[in-house]
Amino acid sequence: MRKIIYILIGFLVIFSFFGCQKREKKELVIWHWMADRQKAFEELAKKYEEEHGLKVRFELFFPPEAYSQKIQAAAGAGDLPDLFGILGEKKIFASFIKGGYVEDLTPYLEENNGEWKKRFIKISLEFNEFKKNNPYGVKEGIYAIPIDMMSIQFLVNKKMLKEIGGEIPSTWQEFIALARKTKERGKWGFICGWGESWFIYCLVTNYAFNIMGKEKFFSTLKGEVPYTDPDWIRVFKLFKELKEADILFPGIVTLSNKEAEQFFAQEKALFSFNGSWGINTYFQINPDLEYDTLPPPPVNEKFPVSIWAGAGSSFVVNKNSPLKEEAIDFLKWLTQKEQQIFLIQHTHNLPAIKGCKDKLDKNLVKFLKNLECATHPRIWPINENPRVVEAINTGVQKILVGEAKPEEVAEEIEEVKREVVKEK
Amino acid sequence: MRYSLKEEIKNFSFVLPALSIFFFFYIIPFIYTFFLALHQGSGLSSLKFVGLENFKRILSPQGTAIIVIFIGGILVVFSFWFKKKIKNRFLKIVKTASIIMGIICIIYGIKELGEVLSSGWVIDKEWWASVGRSFYITLWALTFQNFLAFALALCVDKAIRTGYIYRAIFFLLPVISEIIFGLLIRSLLLPYPGVLAHFLKKLGLENLVRDWLNDPRYALTTLAFVHCWRGFGWGFVILLAGLQTIPQTLYEAARIDGAGAWQRFIKITLPLMLPVIVLVVILTILGTVQVIGLPMVLTRGGPAGKTTVSVLRIYNDLKNYHAGYASCEGIVLGIILITLSFTLIKISNRLKKV
Numbered sequence: 001m002r003k004i005i006y007i008l009i010g011f012l013v014i015f016s017f018f019g020c021q022k023r024e025k026k027e028l029v030i031w032h033w034m035a036d037r038q039k040a041f042e043e044l045a046k047k048y049e050e051e052h053g054l055k056v057r058f059e060l061f062f063p064p065e066a067y068s069q070k071i072q073a074a075a076g077a078g079d080l081p082d083l084f085g086i087l088g089e090k091k092i093f094a095s096f097i098k099g100g101y102v103e104d105l106t107p108y109l110e111e112n113n114g115e116w117k118k119r120f121i122k123i124s125l126e127f128n129e130f131k132k133n134n135p136y137g138v139k140e141g142i143y144a145i146p147i148d149m150m151s152i153q154f155l156v157n158k159k160m161l162k163e164i165g166g167e168i169p170s171t172w173q174e175f176i177a178l179a180r181k182t183k184e185r186g187k188w189g190f191i192c193g194w195g196e197s198w199f200i201y202c203l204v205t206n207y208a209f210n211i212m213g214k215e216k217f218f219s220t221l222k223g224e225v226p227y228t229d230p231d232w233i234r235v236f237k238l239f240k241e242l243k244e245a246d247i248l249f250p251g252i253v254t255l256s257n258k259e260a261e262q263f264f265a266q267e268k269a270l271f272s273f274n275g276s277w278g279i280n281t282y283f284q285i286n287p288d289l290e291y292d293t294l295p296p297p298p299v300n301e302k303f304p305v306s307i308w309a310g311a312g313s314s315f316v317v318n319k320n321s322p323l324k325e326e327a328i329d330f331l332k333w334l335t336q337k338e339q340q341i342f343l344i345q346h347t348h349n350l351p352a353i354k355g356c357k358d359k360l361d362k363n364l365v366k367f368l369k370n371l372e373c374a375t376h377p378r379i380w381p382i383n384e385n386p387r388v389v390e391a392i393n394t395g396v397q398k399i400l401v402g403e404a405k406p407e408e409v410a411e412e413i414e415e416v417k418r419e420v421v422k423e424k
Numbered sequence: 425m426r427y428s429l430k431e432e433i434k435n436f437s438f439v440l441p442a443l444s445i446f447f448f449f450y451i452i453p454f455i456y457t458f459f460l461a462l463h464q465g466s467g468l469s470s471l472k473f474v475g476l477e478n479f480k481r482i483l484s485p486q487g488t489a490i491i492v493i494f495i496g497g498i499l500v501v502f503s504f505w506f507k508k509k510i511k512n513r514f515l516k517i518v519k520t521a522s523i524i525m526g527i528i529c530i531i532y533g534i535k536e537l538g539e540v541l542s543s544g545w546v547i548d549k550e551w552w553a554s555v556g557r558s559f560y561i562t563l564w565a566l567t568f569q570n571f572l573a574f575a576l577a578l579c580v581d582k583a584i585r586t587g588y589i590y591r592a593i594f595f596l597l598p599v600i601s602e603i604i605f606g607l608l609i610r611s612l613l614l615p616y617p618g619v620l621a622h623f624l625k626k627l628g629l630e631n632l633v634r635d636w637l638n639d640p641r642y643a644l645t646t647l648a649f650v651h652c653w654r655g656f657g658w659g660f661v662i663l664l665a666g667l668q669t670i671p672q673t674l675y676e677a678a679r680i681d682g683a684g685a686w687q688r689f690i691k692i693t694l695p696l697m698l699p700v701i702v703l704v705v706i707l708t709i710l711g712t713v714q715v716i717g718l719p720m721v722l723t724r725g726g727p728a729g730k731t732t733v734s735v736l737r738i739y740n741d742l743k744n745y746h747a748g749y750a751s752c753e754g755i756v757l758g759i760i761l762i763t764l765s766f767t768l769i770k771i772s773n774r775l776k777k778v
Contacts (some may be wrong), residue, residue: 422589
């Protein structure tokens with residue numbers, strides 16, 4: 001028996017020794033969720049090792065939900081890699097910064113007269129920036145480096161548009177009329193992955209900017225304007241108009257983004273509302289698909305319509321990493337023109353840096369249009385409470401399935417908003 | 425028999441690995457959940473202590489106060505009930521601590537209740553609606569799923585030679601990943617291309633065609649039906665195993681005494697199967713209330729939140745980094761499930777005596 005105990009203790013000591021042993025060989029570890037980019041990342045890692053002698057390992061965790069939980073757990077356990085990405089709202093990003101897991105990259109970006117900072121398209125970097133006196137209580141600075149960009153716009157199937165003798169719509173009414181015409185021909189007018197409810201919020205905010213202007217929109221977020229305001233009811237009525245026009249793809253309220261992309265690629269609908277990431281799916285399903293982008297057709301001309309755009313994927317540097325400097329050097333290298341071109345050509349995403357337009361696929365260039373009206377919740381001075389956002393998404397779905405009127409939905413949302421304000 | 429300290433340590437060392445795993449992966453997360461439930465925040469940066477605020481949002485301030493008084497009462501009553509039985513010094517300390525805790529709970533609860541009694545009872549309606557949806561699916565599972573499982577188990581029990589084949593066939597669905605099964609069913613039920621709708625039309629059953637996944641009137645029932653269809657195999661296997669333990673001699677004796685098939689079922693099968701049925705019922709409740717994979721892939725909680733069940737709601741809260749509130753929801757759901765399970769065990773014990 002004594003022998004067994006000695007053996008057990010022996011094993012315990014050996015395992016403890018190995019467990020406590022430090023990484024002897026220098027290796028940069030990067031966690032991400034981008035399944036479509038793993039191969040390209042691996043090639044870049046190989047190239048970096050050849051050029052700089054530092055091994056880089058990209059570890060993929062998919063799907064994104066699982067990835068989010070993985071980094072959340074790793075942060076709690078103090079086991080984050082040297083570089084990683086953070087998914088979700090700016091509030092979540094702020095939690096990681098306040099938790100002491102993310103390095104402030106501003107000094108590195110400002111080095112050498114801001115050489116690194118000047119490379120980027122403005123909005124892609126703004127996406128990861130915390131301004132002075134931000135509502136999250138984060139110290140002013142830029143905390144992540146974008147490796148690509150995205151924009152979410154209306155898409156139109158050019159072939160189908162030609163068949164009905166239409167032109168790119170410039171107003172909401174024209175859009176509805178064209179979609180109706182398509183429906184009469186046995187196809188659908190509009191498709192979107194509204195099963196993923198954030199798409200609804202995206203379109204709601206696009207039209208809220210157009211109908212009431214951004215000042216009034218932000219006033220609502222601050223609780224100064226109620227959701228029962230006529231302008232907000234007008235926004236919700238747009239969804240009623242979509243339903244009543246009978247142009248929506250069947251089952252749109254539970255459709256995932258991938259499903260919506262597939263059906264649009266199969267030319268089942270004239271219009272879609274999707275992000276630049278969709279072009280991969282379109283190309284794989286139907287290489288001959290001819291489409292163009294347009295901002296959401298405006299309801300009025302009083303205020304400009306907006307689109308959501310910004311950094312697609314970004315990497316942050318682990319503040320506690322022993323390879324912090326090496327990680328920053330790697331990011332500088334990754335955002336050089338040569339690597340960016342390699343990435344966009346392999347992954348069909350928009351580049352995060354300037355000067356790559358001539359190297360882009362013709363469909364990708366379309367998503368670089370309309371960026372003058374780009375916005376995103378991550379760059380807003382204030383964000384809506386997630387419970388209110390949930391109420392908006394659920395309410396709009398109710399309108400779409402004919403369960404509630406826009407006025408009733410506005411009332412429900414306002415009730416949630418009042419509760420949230422009261423709790424605060 | 426008393427062991428020396430050396431022997432005690434030696435014996436303890438054998439269970440130490442299992443205890444360590446249990447402690448680190450079960451006990452600590454369990455306690456941490458209670459800790460999180462009293463805080464607000466993502467769990468990443470500093471947590472803000474909010475006391476019972478999360479519970480108040482779920483149960484309303486009045487409900488929380490009443491439950492606190494109830495828990496305090498239980499602590500005090502149980503502590504006094506154990507009065508004569510306790511000799512161990514450690515347990516005596518626990519008993520005293522329980523009494524003090526209980527009294528604190530009662531005083532705090534009464535104080536809170538006095539303050540909030542006049543105001544309206546505001547509860548998190550969405551959370552309770554999601555719990556209601558979970559129990560709606562559970563009701564379907566307890567009836568349709570378990571009746572189907574029992575009926576098939578009874579049929580297969582007689583077919584000894586082919587029993588293994590049926591067992592394998594019926595058990596196939598629960599073995600398939602919930603996600604894969606959900607995606608397959610979704611592709612059949614989608615209104616476009618509408619595979620099931622197409623077949624129904626071909627069969628002349630056009631009036632049965634519905635938008636099963638997107639119509640708020642049918643979405644939850646569709647989800648319940650799909651869940652039952654996938655899950656009946658579990659119940660089937662357990663019930664069949666139970667049926668095969670009943671000695672055939674009992675049936676033969678009953679048959680000689682002139683008992684018919686119905687009488688044999690009521691007088692022999694059902695009473696002897698009672699513990700197994702209770703087990704299946706408990707497993708069904710626990711399994712169904714915790715369903716998450718199917719609603720995630722079938723409807724994503726839609727349309728208009730009509731299929732957002734309780735665990736999906738907890739998941740969404742966690743995903744949105746509301747760890748404190750999600751923990752609180754988890755605790756409330758856990759208490760409901762534990763209460764239900766104990767009630768069922770008690771009922772089963774009573775029935776066994778009868």
